[in-house]
Amino acid sequence: MAKISISKRAAVTPASAIRKLVPFADTAKKKGIRVYHLNIGQPDLPTPPEIMNLIRKFPDKTLEYAPSSGMPETVSAWTAFFQNKGFPYKKEDILVTSGGSEALIFTVMAIADPGDEIIVFEPFYTSYAIIAAMSNVILRPVRTHVEDGFRLPDKKLIENKINRKTKALILCNPNNPTGTLYTDEEVRMLADLALKYNLFIISDETYQEIVFDGKKVLPFSNFKDLLPQLVITDSVSKRFNSCGARVGCVASRNREIMAAILKFAQGRLSVATVDQLAVVPLLNNHEDYVTGIRKIYQNRRDTVVRELEKIEGAAFRTPMGAFYIIPTLPVDDSDRFAQYLLEKFSDKKETVMIAPATGFYKTPELGRKEIRIAYVLEQRKLERAIDLLNIAVRQYNRLK
Ligand SMILES: Cc1ncc(COP(=O)(O)O)c(C=O)c1O
Numbered sequence: 001m002a003k004i005s006i007s008k009r010a011a012v013t014p015a016s017a018i019r020k021l022v023p024f025a026d027t028a029k030k031k032g033i034r035v036y037h038l039n040i041g042q043p044d045l046p047t048p049p050e051i052m053n054l055i056r057k058f059p060d061k062t063l064e065y066a067p068s069s070g071m072p073e074t075v076s077a078w079t080a081f082f083q084n085k086g087f088p089y090k091k092e093d094i095l096v097t098s099g100g101s102e103a104l105i106f107t108v109m110a111i112a113d114p115g116d117e118i119i120v121f122e123p124f125y126t127s128y129a130i131i132a133a134m135s136n137v138i139l140r141p142v143r144t145h146v147e148d149g150f151r152l153p154d155k156k157l158i159e160n161k162i163n164r165k166t167k168a169l170i171l172c173n174p175n176n177p178t179g180t181l182y183t184d185e186e187v188r189m190l191a192d193l194a195l196k197y198n199l200f201i202i203s204d205e206t207y208q209e210i211v212f213d214g215k216k217v218l219p220f221s222n223f224k225d226l227l228p229q230l231v232i233t234d235s236v237s238k239r240f241n242s243c244g245a246r247v248g249c250v251a252s253r254n255r256e257i258m259a260a261i262l263k264f265a266q267g268r269l270s271v272a273t274v275d276q277l278a279v280v281p282l283l284n285n286h287e288d289y290v291t292g293i294r295k296i297y298q299n300r301r302d303t304v305v306r307e308l309e310k311i312e313g314a315a316f317r318t319p320m321g322a323f324y325i326i327p328t329l330p331v332d333d334s335d336r337f338a339q340y341l342l343e344k345f346s347d348k349k350e351t352v353m354i355a356p357a358t359g360f361y362k363t364p365e366l367g368r369k370e371i372r373i374a375y376v377l378e379q380r381k382l383e384r385a386i387d388l389l390n391i392a393v394r395q396y397n398r399l400k
Pocket residue numbers: 041098099100101102125172176204206234235236237243247248
């Protein structure tokens with residue numbers, strides 16, 4: 001009899017790069033060391049009372065299943081959200097998902113078969129690699145560089161990665177993990193490529209309103225010809241400080257994609273009823289709230305940039321969106337340095353946790369000297385956290 005075994009898919013799926021340092025952080029905390037978390041994109045800001053009050057006051061006696069495509073109120077609210085931004089989506093173009101994560105899983109599953117390829121710009125959000133591995137889809141990375149603020153490369157370079165297995169391009173704008181806001185020209189170039197080679201565009205819009213200095217994202221949905229090839233994945237997690245609400249959506253004018261995704265959604269029955277209802281008021285009217293958090297993150301961005309500039313040998317470009325930055329640090333190995341911060345370093349019983357950037361690259365050996373910082377702490381804590389990084393870089397290099 002054959003030996004019992006798990007799937008090959010399970011074996012090749014990577015563990016979350018961000019979480020592998022957690023045991024070291026736990027040990028540091030047990031030793032009484034305060035750890036400033038710059039490693040994970042969990043906003044520290046309170047969930048708005050509009051959401052919390054609806055959760056607390058939920059009146060029904062039974063928590064029933066919601067429809068697989070989403071509560072009607074929530075589908076309408078996502079529709080209003082898109083229409084308020086000028087996007088051409090109606091109720092039938094939208095399906096509510098359990099966060100942007102499930103929207104991405106469904107989209108990849110609906111677009112690509114095992115062995116098909118999706119082009120992604122590296123460094124990229126680590127869950128893309130997990131989702132691709134779960135669905136036996138190959139991510140084809142196109143490299144971007146810290147030196148130019150992770151701008152997209154020439155069209156030719158991207159074209160070179162397209163082959164007959166390529167099904168889609170994925171772009172997160174503004175970007176996690178780099179904080180890059182892609183220019184109108186970059187967005188237009190990808191739209192042109194998708195049209196020329198008949199590719200889908202997966203547009204991850206999780207951070208779309210968190211853009212600084214008065215700038216704006218050029219949305220893919222502005223390109224009318226592209227609409228049948230465009231799938232938007234979105235989420236309330238970051239823009240409403242509601243990561244635990246687990247409400248996202250897929251939006252597409254492509255009927256076949258939406259019909260396929262509805263079948264997948266029926267397989268998981270529904271998204272949590274209370275959470276879906278709780279986010280309705282803010283989705284219906286998002287601008288004021290989002291304007292407030294945009295200001296907060298812009299101030300934090302300025303703080304991080306100012307403090308990082310004090311680290312001798314650090315190199316980066318000022319990020320223009322989301323709440324992340326990837327600087328190069330003068331260290332030999334950011335994985336080792338990240339572990340050192342938690343295992344060996346402390347200053348006045350405090351240390352800092354960062355994400356080594358290697359976890360955001362698919363190509364081995366890239367990102368060795370880079371780290372990702374999520375600026376999800378208030379101003380003074382941020383200043384102290386980056387100061388700790390500065391002290392630690394010097395001590396680490398002295399030890400070597
Ligand atoms: C780029 C990006 N896409 C999607 C997600 C998914 O978030 P959620 O499932 O909470 O909506 C995240 C979360 O960090 C993200 O950073």
